Amino acid sequence: MIVLEAHDVSKVYREGPHEVHALRGVSLSVRRGEVLAIEGPSGSGKTTLLSVLGCLLTPTSGRIVVDGRQVDPHRPGQLRELRRHAIGFVFQQFHLFAALTAAENVIYGLNLRGWTGEKARREAERVLGAVGLGERMDFRPRDLSGGQRQRVAVARALAGPSSLILADEPTGNLDGESGARVLDLFRSLARSEGRALVIVTHDPRVRTIADRVVTIRDGRITHEELEN
Amino acid sequence: MIDLALKMLLDEKARFAATVLGVGFAAALVLVQVGIFAGLLQNASITIERLDADLWVASRNAPNIDFGNPFPERYVDRVRSIPGVERADNLIVWYAFVALPTGAKESVEFYGLEDFPAWHFPWDVVSGEPADLRRGRFALLDASAERRFGAFQPGDFREFNGRQLKIIGRTRGALSFTTSPIAFVDYRIAQSLAPADLDGRTTFLLIRLAPGADHETVRAEVRKRLPYNDVYTQDEWAARSRAYWIESTGLGLTLALTVGLGALVGVVIVGQTLYASTTEHLADFGTVKALGGGNRTVFGIIAEQATFAAALGFGLALALTFTLAPLLERLDLKMIVSPMLIALVYAGTQALCLAAASMSFRKVATTDPAIVFRG
Numbered sequence: 372m373i374v375l376e377a378h379d380v381s382k383v384y385r386e387g388p389h390e391v392h393a394l395r396g397v398s399l400s401v402r403r404g405e406v407l408a409i410e411g412p413s414g415s416g417k418t419t420l421l422s423v424l425g426c427l428l429t430p431t432s433g434r435i436v437v438d439g440r441q442v443d444p445h446r447p448g449q450l451r452e453l454r455r456h457a458i459g460f461v462f463q464q465f466h467l468f469a470a471l472t473a474a475e476n477v478i479y480g481l482n483l484r485g486w487t488g489e490k491a492r493r494e495a496e497r498v499l500g501a502v503g504l505g506e507r508m509d510f511r512p513r514d515l516s517g518g519q520r521q522r523v524a525v526a527r528a529l530a531g532p533s534s535l536i537l538a539d540e541p542t543g544n545l546d547g548e549s550g551a552r553v554l555d556l557f558r559s560l561a562r563s564e565g566r567a568l569v570i571v572t573h574d575p576r577v578r579t580i581a582d583r584v585v586t587i588r589d590g591r592i593t594h595e596e597l598e599n
Numbered sequence: 600m601i602d603l604a605l606k607m608l609l610d611e612k613a614r615f616a617a618t619v620l621g622v623g624f625a626a627a628l629v630l631v632q633v634g635i636f637a638g639l640l641q642n643a644s645i646t647i648e649r650l651d652a653d654l655w656v657a658s659r660n661a662p663n664i665d666f667g668n669p670f671p672e673r674y675v676d677r678v679r680s681i682p683g684v685e686r687a688d689n690l691i692v693w694y695a696f697v698a699l700p701t702g703a704k705e706s707v708e709f710y711g712l713e714d715f716p717a718w719h720f721p722w723d724v725v726s727g728e729p730a731d732l733r734r735g736r737f738a739l740l741d742a743s744a745e746r747r748f749g750a751f752q753p754g755d756f757r758e759f760n761g762r763q764l765k766i767i768g769r770t771r772g773a774l775s776f777t778t779s780p781i782a783f784v785d786y787r788i789a790q791s792l793a794p795a796d797l798d799g800r801t802t803f804l805l806i807r808l809a810p811g812a813d814h815e816t817v818r819a820e821v822r823k824r825l826p827y828n829d830v831y832t833q834d835e836w837a838a839r840s841r842a843y844w845i846e847s848t849g850l851g852l853t854l855a856l857t858v859g860l861g862a863l864v865g866v867v868i869v870g871q872t873l874y875a876s877t878t879e880h881l882a883d884f885g886t887v888k889a890l891g892g893g894n895r896t897v898f899g900i901i902a903e904q905a906t907f908a909a910a911l912g913f914g915l916a917l918a919l920t921f922t923l924a925p926l927l928e929r930l931d932l933k934m935i936v937s938p939m940l941i942a943l944v945y946a947g948t949q950a951l952c953l954a955a956a957s958m959s960f961r962k963v964a965t966t967d968p969a970i971v972f973r974g
């Protein structure tokens with residue numbers, strides 16, 4: 372089942388009199404349980420593509436379909452709704468709330484999705500257990516290592532019903548061992564939980580877990596290959 | 600539900616403490632200033648409110664109870680015969696100099712009545728009997744006079760305008776706006792203290808109405824019979840006396856400035872700290888948006904922080920104010936902090952903190968959730 376489709380998506384930024392074409396007619400799709408890696412040099416449009424796929428940016432033209440629902444860029448409420456219920460994010464800088472414990476970070480994300488009370492607590496325990504942090508649930512981010520923080524971020528993205536996980540350089544701030552562990556986690560969770568996973572990365576190790584790899588240059592997909 | 604707003608606020612204890620202190624001192628400034636102002640204003644009209652009179656007759660254009668002009672005392676007879684008047688008496692409010700044992704002189708404001716008990720005045724007698732005032736050259740002196748006159752005891756003698764009076768007791772809470780201590784003497788003694796001005800003359804007429812008598816009907820008749828005097832109800836006269844001090848001393852303007860400055864200080868402190876905190880947490884707010892929260896969610900976080908800081912700051916302000924109250928009382932400075940004032944200042948504190956928070960709203964409203972993808 373296809374979770375994410377992008378059809379002929381373009382994004383143009385205006386900087387004064389100049390137009391910057393960040394994306395030019397990008398099309399792709401991702402199925403449930405599939406891991407798609409997006410590679411490309413800096414400034415190639417990877418992050419813009421991830422922002423558009425994640426309903427954080429609206430495309431200048433083209434069509435995005437998430438979980439069978441066509442994204443209407445003129446309805447900010449629908450964009451929020453999709454981010455809340457269909458999409459999970461993992462960021463390079465983790466973006467955990469420093470004032471909250473690991474469990475609270477996950478629960479807060481669930482609260483925004485409408486999950487509260489014991490239901491949210493149980494789900495947080497489940498996903499934190501799944502990422503191997505069952506013993507660290509009451510730790511604050513400042514008391515966790517970089518790898519553990521990223522695993523909390525992964526748990527937050529996995530918590531709830533989101534069918535699509537978008538990860539931006541998830542291993543970018545991690546040492547080799549932690550990075551490998553997070554990638555293993557992604558692979559197994561994508562399979563066992565049936566989530567679609569899109570990873571933007573420079574890290575060649577991502578290829579080891581990706582089903583497909585697309586390369587983007589100057590806002591265009593220039594290369595696509597099957598990996599595993 | 601995870602209360603992100605509160606946890607973020609409490610996670611930065613130093614900044615939060617500074618915010619609460621700022622709000623607390625600003626709100627305390629307003630409470631104390633307005634409380635002292637209310638206390639001073641009460642002094643300006645407390646004797647009017649405590650005297651059991653329904654109508655007051657004053658000389659034309661008398662500005663307040665402290666500055667009455669003498670008029671013939673026989674006018675009282677014209678009033679006593681009006682239907683609906685239960686009792687009418689002359690009241691003298693005038694000033695004298697009191698010679699102190701130190702050789703210095705201080706002014707005193709004295710109230711002269713023929714029958715103090717009939718008017719339930721003075722209202723808080725610590726020692727002595729008001730009824731005894733008519734028995735000789737006696738005076739009751741308010742305890743607040745000790746600050747100006749030094750210690751005194753019943754049985755002591757003091758010279759009022761060169762005439763010796765025996766102090767037969769003391770009262771409490773009889774203060775004037777002018778800060779002159781208040782003494783109570785018999786009406787004839789009062790006249791004898793300033794014969795040039797008061798011989799055969801009084802400064803006010805007090806009127807108590809018979810049960811069921813109509814204020815306006817009686818007042819109209821008094822005006823007809825005393826066309827060169829002014830007639831006020833108790834409330835009107837109290838309000839006129841207070842208004843005089845507010846307007847003539849610039850006290851109202853000073854108070855407005857103080858309250859305005861207090862509010863401004865509070866707004867600046869809360870606004871500045873919330874804005875700085877918001878700027879530092881832009882990535883957090885971007886994350887909230889990326890996770891599906893809207894502007895309403897992030898406004899809610901900031902607004903909750905502002906209202907929480909306002910509530911705690913106000914609590915601190917109340918504690919400061921009520922700690923200060925007994926100290927002020929020792930200086931004979933009355934501070935009146937009524938439930939209404941507390942409610943108003945609390946509402947004002949909340950409103951101003953929310954207004955200060957709104958400076959941050961624009962900042963987060965324009966925060967692009969895609970900020971989370973930038974290093």
